[in-house]
Amino acid sequence: MTARPATAATATTHRNRTVRISGALCAAALLTLTAAGCSKKSSDSTSAGADSSSSSCGTVPAAKFNDTAGLVKALGSDYAAAYSGYSGTVQKSAWANWAGKKSGTITVGISESQLVNPYQTLINNALQKYLKAQGYKVVDLVSTNEVTNQISQFNQLITDKVDLIIYQPLAAGFESVVDKAAKAGIPSISVLNNVADANTVNVVPNAFAAGEAQAAALAKSMGGKGTLLGVHGIKGVPIDTDTFKGAKAALAKCSGITLDDSIYTDFSPTTAQTKVQQYLAANPTKTIGGVLEGGPMTTGIISAFQKSSVTVPPVADNGLTKGGVAYWAANESSYKGVGLFNPADGLAQAVVQVAKHMLDGDGVEASDIVINPPLVTSDNLSKFSKSSFKTGDASTITVGDVGQTFAETSYIDGFFGS
Numbered sequence: 001m002t003a004r005p006a007t008a009a010t011a012t013t014h015r016n017r018t019v020r021i022s023g024a025l026c027a028a029a030l031l032t033l034t035a036a037g038c039s040k041k042s043s044d045s046t047s048a049g050a051d052s053s054s055s056s057c058g059t060v061p062a063a064k065f066n067d068t069a070g071l072v073k074a075l076g077s078d079y080a081a082a083y084s085g086y087s088g089t090v091q092k093s094a095w096a097n098w099a100g101k102k103s104g105t106i107t108v109g110i111s112e113s114q115l116v117n118p119y120q121t122l123i124n125n126a127l128q129k130y131l132k133a134q135g136y137k138v139v140d141l142v143s144t145n146e147v148t149n150q151i152s153q154f155n156q157l158i159t160d161k162v163d164l165i166i167y168q169p170l171a172a173g174f175e176s177v178v179d180k181a182a183k184a185g186i187p188s189i190s191v192l193n194n195v196a197d198a199n200t201v202n203v204v205p206n207a208f209a210a211g212e213a214q215a216a217a218l219a220k221s222m223g224g225k226g227t228l229l230g231v232h233g234i235k236g237v238p239i240d241t242d243t244f245k246g247a248k249a250a251l252a253k254c255s256g257i258t259l260d261d262s263i264y265t266d267f268s269p270t271t272a273q274t275k276v277q278q279y280l281a282a283n284p285t286k287t288i289g290g291v292l293e294g295g296p297m298t299t300g301i302i303s304a305f306q307k308s309s310v311t312v313p314p315v316a317d318n319g320l321t322k323g324g325v326a327y328w329a330a331n332e333s334s335y336k337g338v339g340l341f342n343p344a345d346g347l348a349q350a351v352v353q354v355a356k357h358m359l360d361g362d363g364v365e366a367s368d369i370v371i372n373p374p375l376v377t378s379d380n381l382s383k384f385s386k387s388s389f390k391t392g393d394a395s396t397i398t399v400g401d402v403g404q405t406f407a408e409t410s411y412i413d414g415f416f417g418s
Contacts, residue, residue, distance in 0.1 A: 057254035058220035060212050063246075066090060071366040075414060082372040085208035085249065087242045088194040091367040093201060095187050100361030101163050107137040108355060109157035111167035114145045117267050118395045119296050119319055119344050123191070126348035127166060134356055145234065145266065147171050158184055164355055169193050171236045174200075187358055191351050193238040194368060201358070202368040203351045207239045210340050211246030211292070213375050214316035217338040218290035219254045221314045226289030229279070229313075230261025231272055231301060233294040240267075240294035243318065247292050261292075269300030269394040276304035291315040298324035299394045314338060320376060320384060322401075323393040329385045332378065339376035341384060346399040346406025347371075353412045362416040369415050371407045 063085030067073060069092045072080050083090070108131050115121045124142065131138050139162060143150040147170050154177045157165050165181060165188040167174070174190075175197045181188050182199035194202040218228060228251070233240040244261060251257055263279060265271040272293070280288075288310075291301055296319030305312040312331075317324040317339035328337040350371060358364060376384050384402050399406055 057224040057257070058216050058250075059253065060209075060216045060250060063208065063212070063249060074365075079411075079414070082206060082209075083370050084206070084372075085212060085246055086206050086368070086370050087208055087238065087245070088202060088204075088368050088370075089196055091198040093364045093367045094182060094198045095201065095358060096363050096365050098187060098358065098361065098363065100359045102360060105137055106135070106164075106359060107139060107160075107162045109139045109160065109162035109165045110141065111150055111153045111157060111165065112140070112142045113150060113168050113170050115142060117269060117296065120267075122396065122398065123168075123344035123348050126345040127191075127351065130348055130352040131355070134352065136359075145170060147173055151177055155180070157181075158186060162186065164189070164359060166191060166351060166355065169195055169238075170234070171238070189351055189355055189358075191347065198367050200367070201354060201364055202370075203347070203354050204368070204370060205239070205342050205347065206370050206372045207242035208246035208249075209372055210318070210342070210375075211243035212250045213246075214243075214318065214338055214340060215247035215250040215292055217375070217377060218292060218314055218316055219251065219257055221336045221338070222257060222289035224254050225256030226258075227286055228257055228259045229276070229288045229291045230259055230263065231276065231291060231293040231297060232261060232264045233267035233297075235264055237294075243294050244292075257289075259292075265297055265300075267295040267297065269297045271300070272297035273300035273304045273307075276301050277308055280304065280308040280310055288313050293318045295319055296321050296324075296394070296396050299392055302327055303392070316340070317376070318342070320397045321393065322389040322395045322397055323391050325376075325381070325385050325397060326389040326391045326393065328381060329389075330391065332381070336378060337381075339384070340373050341376055341397070341404060341406065342373040343398045343406050344396055349399070350407040350412055353409065354415075357413075357416045364415055365417070366415055369412065371411075373406065374404070 065083045065086040066089040071090055072083050110127055112124045128138050128140055141153040143153050150170060154167060158181050165186060168191050174195045178188050178195060178197045178200045188200045190200050190202045192204060194204050251259055263275045265275055290313050298315050298317040298321045301315050302312050314337050320339045320341050328335055383404055384397060
């Protein structure tokens with residue numbers, strides 16, 4: 001890696017960075033889950049959290065997370081709230097002193113997993129759009145849903161000597177190529193799923209906190225009893241795994257609710273429809289009080305209930321789809337849904353903002369930049385609903401669609417030295 005010279009000016013910059021970081025602020029809507037009763041707790045050097053033994057069904061207590069160097073603590077209590085229950089380990093970034101690349105042609109490589117749903121397609125297109133708007137050359141590689149194929153593409157980007165790599169890891173196993181890239185002086189940014197390695201920067205939504213909040217909201221709508229159907233994406237993918245870990249943490253307070261999460265769908269709304277229909281046919285006497293999903297498959301799930309002539313229960317619209325919101329708005333008097341605003345274009349904007357800071361040589365202290373997506377309930381549904389949205393449309397709602405904030409610029413800026 002290319003580092004800044006260890007001058008007195010650099011030392012002053014690092015001392016001042018802590019002051020700037022600790023004063024950074026983020027919008028309350030982004031960092032709290034008040035609709036589900038989440039409380040703010042700041043972390044110590046290793047974790048944040050509180051005893052939740054007195055919490056009742058439908059509430060969301062703060063959960064522990066690993067902050068080994070106290071980096072999140074230095075950012076302030078609002079930031080710590082966004083990390084509640086985060087599954088990764090926040091480390092001091094290997095790129096804190098990287099000088100970046102400020103001149104000449106700057107090439108950014110993208111390694112994306114298979115585009116199996118509208119969300120994947122949108123995040124890939126948005127990344128390219130925002131990177132090119134910064135004047136960067138983009139090399140875009142899309143793999144199959146096989147880790148070995150994606151790692152091969154990651155290695156190709158190293159061989160091509162790109163200046164920075166943005167990738168969406170499908171599962172564990174990327175540490176060796178991340179380290180190989182770092183040895184070649186190439187930083188990497190992981191999006192959606194985190195990789196436990198100081199040589200990469202994870203820009204990820206807090207799936208644990210999101211799953212916990214959505215499950216708590218569903219538990220309330222179910223009156224604390226009944227069967228909650230869980231619909232997974234791909235087995236072992238961190239964002240799916242963490243969503244259900246968070247959900248199970250919330251449901252541990254609900255002795256009257258049983259979670260049946262035996263369905264896997266590859267994050268495909270079409271596959272979700274088929275699998276849920278099959279489940280309903282095989283369990284005709286079972287009453288489903290709610291559905292929790294690992295990704296934006298709401299339209300397929302709603303369709304499965306309709307085609308099975310079964311009343312549609314509340315579905316946690318994880319990703320917030322146009323079709324899901326349209327159905328919710330049209331049936332608001334009887335349908336008490338919940339959703340998560342995790343827009344692909346909003347996440348892409350945050351990733352490109354991080355990439356630009358790094359390439360400008362600003363320096364990033366923490367290995368993990370965690371964003372807590374806003375929760376959508378009946379109380380704020382109108383902010384995320386438009387009359388043009390149509391039931392059955394599997395497209396995810398974007399920042400551009402509704403003009404709502406996903407990640408404040410000031411929040412992202414707080415992780416950097418200048």
